[in-house]
Amino acid sequence: MLFNHRFTKPAHARLTCAVFVVALAAIAPYAAHAQYLHPKIISKQTTIRNIVLLPAKVEIVRDSMKGPEGMGAESEQLSARVAQLVADALAAKHITSLTVPSAPTDGDSQQKYTVADIQSRYDDLLPKITKKKKDVKKGRFSMGDEVLNLNVDKKADAIVFIRGRGQKLTSGKKAFVLLVGGMPAYLQLTIGIVDAHTGEVLLYTDSISAGDPTDPSSNRARKGITKSLKKLPAI
Amino acid sequence: MNPSSSRYLVVAFLCFCLTISICSPSFAQVTAQQPPSSGQGTQPASAKTQSPANEDFEFGKSDLELLEQVNILDRRFEREGLVLEDETTNAYLKRIGDLLVPRGLKLENVVWKFRALRDPVPNAFALPNGSIYITTGLLALVDNESEVAAVLAHELTHVMRRHSYLENRSNRKKFLTMNIIAAVGAFNPLGGAAGAAILIITTVAPFLVIATIFGYSRELEHEADLKGVELMANAEYPPEEMVKMLKLLNNDIEGEQIRLFYNDHPALQDRIKYVSAYLGGNAVPTTAAMELNRERAAYFARAEPIMRHDIQLAINAARFRSAVYLSQRLVEFHPDSSENVFLLAESYRTLGPRSPQLTDKDLTNSAKKDAAKKRAKRTPEEEERDLLATPGGQENWKTNQQKAEELYLRALQLDTPFPAAHRGLGMLYEKLERRTDAANEYEEYLELAPTAIDGERIKRRIEALRRPQNAIQSPIH
Numbered sequence: 001m002l003f004n005h006r007f008t009k010p011a012h013a014r015l016t017c018a019v020f021v022v023a024l025a026a027i028a029p030y031a032a033h034a035q036y037l038h039p040k041i042i043s044k045q046t047t048i049r050n051i052v053l054l055p056a057k058v059e060i061v062r063d064s065m066k067g068p069e070g071m072g073a074e075s076e077q078l079s080a081r082v083a084q085l086v087a088d089a090l091a092a093k094h095i096t097s098l099t100v101p102s103a104p105t106d107g108d109s110q111q112k113y114t115v116a117d118i119q120s121r122y123d124d125l126l127p128k129i130t131k132k133k134k135d136v137k138k139g140r141f142s143m144g145d146e147v148l149n150l151n152v153d154k155k156a157d158a159i160v161f162i163r164g165r166g167q168k169l170t171s172g173k174k175a176f177v178l179l180v181g182g183m184p185a186y187l188q189l190t191i192g193i194v195d196a197h198t199g200e201v202l203l204y205t206d207s208i209s210a211g212d213p214t215d216p217s218s219n220r221a222r223k224g225i226t227k228s229l230k231k232l233p234a235i
Numbered sequence: 236m237n238p239s240s241s242r243y244l245v246v247a248f249l250c251f252c253l254t255i256s257i258c259s260p261s262f263a264q265v266t267a268q269q270p271p272s273s274g275q276g277t278q279p280a281s282a283k284t285q286s287p288a289n290e291d292f293e294f295g296k297s298d299l300e301l302l303e304q305v306n307i308l309d310r311r312f313e314r315e316g317l318v319l320e321d322e323t324t325n326a327y328l329k330r331i332g333d334l335l336v337p338r339g340l341k342l343e344n345v346v347w348k349f350r351a352l353r354d355p356v357p358n359a360f361a362l363p364n365g366s367i368y369i370t371t372g373l374l375a376l377v378d379n380e381s382e383v384a385a386v387l388a389h390e391l392t393h394v395m396r397r398h399s400y401l402e403n404r405s406n407r408k409k410f411l412t413m414n415i416i417a418a419v420g421a422f423n424p425l426g427g428a429a430g431a432a433i434l435i436i437t438t439v440a441p442f443l444v445i446a447t448i449f450g451y452s453r454e455l456e457h458e459a460d461l462k463g464v465e466l467m468a469n470a471e472y473p474p475e476e477m478v479k480m481l482k483l484l485n486n487d488i489e490g491e492q493i494r495l496f497y498n499d500h501p502a503l504q505d506r507i508k509y510v511s512a513y514l515g516g517n518a519v520p521t522t523a524a525m526e527l528n529r530e531r532a533a534y535f536a537r538a539e540p541i542m543r544h545d546i547q548l549a550i551n552a553a554r555f556r557s558a559v560y561l562s563q564r565l566v567e568f569h570p571d572s573s574e575n576v577f578l579l580a581e582s583y584r585t586l587g588p589r590s591p592q593l594t595d596k597d598l599t600n601s602a603k604k605d606a607a608k609k610r611a612k613r614t615p616e617e618e619e620r621d622l623l624a625t626p627g628g629q630e631n632w633k634t635n636q637q638k639a640e641e642l643y644l645r646a647l648q649l650d651t652p653f654p655a656a657h658r659g660l661g662m663l664y665e666k667l668e669r670r671t672d673a674a675n676e677y678e679e680y681l682e683l684a685p686t687a688i689d690g691e692r693i694k695r696r697i698e699a700l701r702r703p704q705n706a707i708q709s710p711i712h
Contacts, residue, residue, distance in 0.1 A: 067406055070308075071304075072304050115316060127611060176418065179418070179421070
């Protein structure tokens with residue numbers, strides 16, 4: 001009796017909890033999106049017609065019972081896929097993605113450095129944006145006119161920065177997460193759209209979606225990106 | 236046996252296994268590779284007797300997976316423009332590295348590469364595939380070739396002793412342990428004293444496991460420091476430069492807790508102490524080659540382009556005090572160089588309302604913590620604005636701008652004046668709202684450097700400055 005009382009009651013509670021979580025995961029789209037627009041975009045003082053997509057940086061890891069392991073090759077593939085999905089989502093709003101004229105080539109170190117420096121400038125600003133995302137609406141964040149050093153196409157209105165991270169679970173870890181709890185497989189993406197002339201952050205959006213980020217058949221990333229750019233006015 | 240007692244035994248057995256597994260990985264590794272004891276001031280016998288390389292190491296599946304990942308990382312550093320693509324620098328680093336690697340040493344899955352990483356934070360690291368990176372921030376900070384050798388020798392030891400693989404193996408075991416602990420904790424079926432004991436163990440154990448992860452890392456760092464000293468002596472580099480290099484890193488210019496070679500190192504003061512003590516018992520006679528290798532002027536002549544590159548990176552990364560410190564050194568070394576004087580001027584201009592050096596008060600632990608919190612919240616422009624609202628900030632701003640102007644003008648008076656000094660003056664005058672002067676300087680810059688990468692940016696600034704003031708539309712940053 002004592003055994004039953006002590007063991008089955010918490011087990012029953014855990015089972016109920018697990019069923020609730022599974023049901024919630026099945027029913028809900030399980031994705032959160034947030035979008036913050038600069039007043040210039042809201043007031044239509046600035047219209048984004050053409051953009052330049054800088055190489056996306058998405059890092060994913062494989063989480064196993066023995067800890068996280070790198071997935072370098074898969075991260076590179078996913079970065080390219082996410083960049084394409086963002087370009088598609090913007091194309092649906094009739095925003096044209098221009099090629100990066102300064103695409104780093106092996107022989108051109110200076111151009112490679114310039115792109116790297118602009119990317120790292122954005123990376124320095126990103127934690128400040130994520131700390132107070134709402135301030136994008138106040139027009140608080142800017143990368144300065146150094147963005148002009150990129151020498152992108154003169155038609156370009158904005159530069160798009162994509163960052164992301166995620167994790168995939170091994171089958172052992174999946175079982176562990178189900179039984180004990182922990183972070184499930186997910187993909188978190190942030191997109192920053194910066195004025196190509198003044199460096200002002202015109203739009204910041206982040207989304208998180210559950211599920212294996214490396215699954216090419218999954219439509220979650222596409223849906224997440226489309227939803228996270230929903231507020232951006234179409235032309 | 237009733238079900239309750241059998242369950243009790245199972246849980247007790249699991250707890251016993253956990254306790255063993257927490258203690259055993261680090262112990263096992265200490266036995267396997269015999270890293271020296273971490274006691275201060277004691278010379279570990281193992282450091283002298285061990286081979287420089289871990290010859291018993293055999294690759295396992297997880298090691299090969301790690302190798303594959305670091306090879307990808309290596310290619311990525313290059314592709315993303317993080318590696319300094321300068322043949323001279325890489326050849327120089329390779330020459331030092333080749334001197335340090337013991338002759339005839341062949342290691343499986345290791346191809347030695349020594350490269351500079353474009354990063355103003357003083358740091359260095361080694362990948363287990365033999366790629367050793369030293370940041371431009373560290374190359375600009377050191378005084379001579381021997382100090383570069385000290386950094387490389389430390390990193391070489393990590394590769395030769397297979398530290399990354401060992402640490403990875405150790406961490407995997409410890410993560411597994413932590414997960415088992417979590418599982419036991421979640422399904423603790425017992426009540427009473429036994430249940431409470433299990434609860435305490437499963438709560439405390441993860442912290443102990445994490446502590447062993449850091450502890451093991453520190454042991455490896457300790458070994459790398461001491462083996463590095465030996466490698467230096469064998470290659471005729473004065474090993475005491477290792478201590479000088481560590482002291483150099485202790486100079487906290489930015490008021491931040493500067494990470495050293497990596498995150499999980501022993502405290503710098505401790506490292507200085509144990510390396511000094513180790514050297515005390517292992518005096519190496521000085522040779523002519525050693526004297527040559529610590530010649531400051533020769534190093535500065537070689538590293539001048541890297542230092543210039545790094546100063547620009549430091550300014551871009553808002554490490555203004557480092558930029559002032561490094562460009563001041565460069566000007567002292569080569570005062571007739573227009574580019575060096577220009578960089579010092581740029582450093583003072585961008586320093587704005589900040590003081591060139593931090594005070595003792597700024598360098599207290601609590602002040603550093605406060606500053607780090609503010610840095611995380613404010614952009615450099617906001618920091619500048621806040622400082623300008625204080626009398627001290629205004630005073631600094633005035634002094635720094637005056638110095639910058641003097642230096643820009645000096646740079647333009649030297650032989651082969653550096654054109655960007657006009658751009659710097661333009662930016663300075665723009666801040667001072669001397670619009671015509673600013674536009675004139677910008678125009679002069681574009682005339683002297685028509686193909687400058689920032690040409691478009693400067694043209695737009697000129698347009699904005701030449702426009703009547705009430706017609707200004709876009710802000711200038």
